[in-house]
Amino acid sequence: MGLMPVVDSAIDKLATRLGANWENLRAARERALEKRRALQTDLSEFNSADSSIVVFGSLGRDEFTAGSDLDWTLLVDGIADPAHFDVALAIKDRLEKLGHKPPGREAVFGSLAFSHELIHQIGGQDDTNANTTRRILLLLESAVVGRSDAHKHVVSSVLHRYLKEDRGLWHGSGKFKVPRFLLNDIARYWRTMAVDFASKQRARANEGFAMRNIKLRLSRKLIFISGLLACFSCHLGLTAEEKKQIFPAEAVQPLVAHLQRQLELTPLEALAATLLTFKELDSSSAKLFKAYDHFVGILSDDSLLPDGKTRRQHLEDLEVGDLDKDPIFDEARMLSHEFRDAVHEIFLRSNTELSQLTIDYGVF
């Protein structure tokens, strides 16, 4: 996810094949690209070989809308320097002056993150909720503004750990080659998001429930799907010859390189690229992308309701007690059901290698 327009977009190809026009997705992608380019200029003085300014969330996924938060972190991968904290504060200050919405209140983003924690603390007592979140989102929905040296190095080092230490991947006798260590961490993160949804509901006395609920059903689920697909790509995305060269030789680096390429795609691009290879799933693909496009359309719609709010603001402010009778929440909820049904058709009931992999690795 860089600063250049996506070339040969799989989403565009799938839309062409299906005769669809997902204009909200296209607009959000263009908006994200424009925003990252602007940030590149605005934050250029903070460039360094030892750190990368990494953006997450909708800006990292190419789903940026006018009301989106700006989730960012200064990822440090160099010798310890007290000035790194000053740099992070200066970035925060600059972004606030530029009028960007600050990251969420959990403080997972909006400050420093260190390569050592992300690389060394995978699992165990020291792998905090924030560390897991940063690590998995670094893999699944991050983009760099400015120099990418630190980001690239941390991603490849994290992947190296997941793959090299996965004994079953190299010595297992199963039909599929799927990196379980990585997949289990992605699955753990997905369940953590779901549990944290309940935790936030309690901690915030239901404030913001509606928007978080819809995001969990759609964008958060999409992140998990893209993680599954990255893991499945070690089986689905390699030729028989490539597998023959990689697995018997325990060649970690070519598999890291393969996953790096996969993870450079946004979740939606990765999903579209996979679905392009399953023509028999076209009707479910159409349903899934149509629902997601509509969801992004709700978030990006800047027309005002009679109460002066956008639909996004309406969902953000909606009280839990009003959910059942709210037409906008109902519309979003119905979209999440269409998305869910399409996901189930594709990943659980399609009788393809995709559903076989999901049942074998994504469920048990």
Added chain:
Amino acid sequence: MRLVGFSTGAVAYSDFQKALELLSSEPVNCVELSALRLHEVDPLLSSVRTLDLRRYKYVSFHAPSKFAAEEEQPLVERLTCLPSEWPIILHPDVIRDFALWRPFGSRLAIENMDRRKPVGRTLEELRPIFDELPNATMCFDIGHARQCDTSMTEAYKLLKHFQNRLRQIHISEVNTSSQHDPISYAAKLAFQEVASLIPPGIPMIIESRVGQSEIGQEILRATAALPEFGPASDLDCRSTGAATLHS
């Protein structure tokens, strides 16, 4: 027999004569004559004909890593005086005019860079360099590659993509300040992960800055780090006197 040796700059800073003297009793059969600083070029060139390099099966020359734009052409002209068998190792970031260097053809070995440099570190950054120098070969600096990416994925990409251009290996630990240190245990483990991609006949030049008493130990570390170069017992050039180079 494997080809292993040192860079003169690693054993004696800015003094190739002293380095050759120190290496004369060591089990090495290759040497890289280093003129990393521009002022080191002329003394080295004027000594080339008188140097006794008969014990070395492979000799290369490391060109300066910094010079002004107006110094590029005079430097290239001076380097044409080097024995024609010697590869010339060059950092890609110093090239301003590719046309000047192109006539060296395969003698020119472009080195992948360390993390400090703005170009020449990765496959993506080296591709356009080799597009400009289609016949150039490559000096693969495994320490630089590891400094840029400790997972050795970038090293893998470079070795896979430029395997047919591979002319020489540089080996050392490159620390966070981009200094060449003795090979650490962690570096050895990393180097071993891609060792199988390096063909056995490729000369290995050690760049670790070591004192005379540490030269033998560093050779052992380097050969253990890249075991594809063959068993240590193969390495004994003290009895070899083959001279392959003389202008």
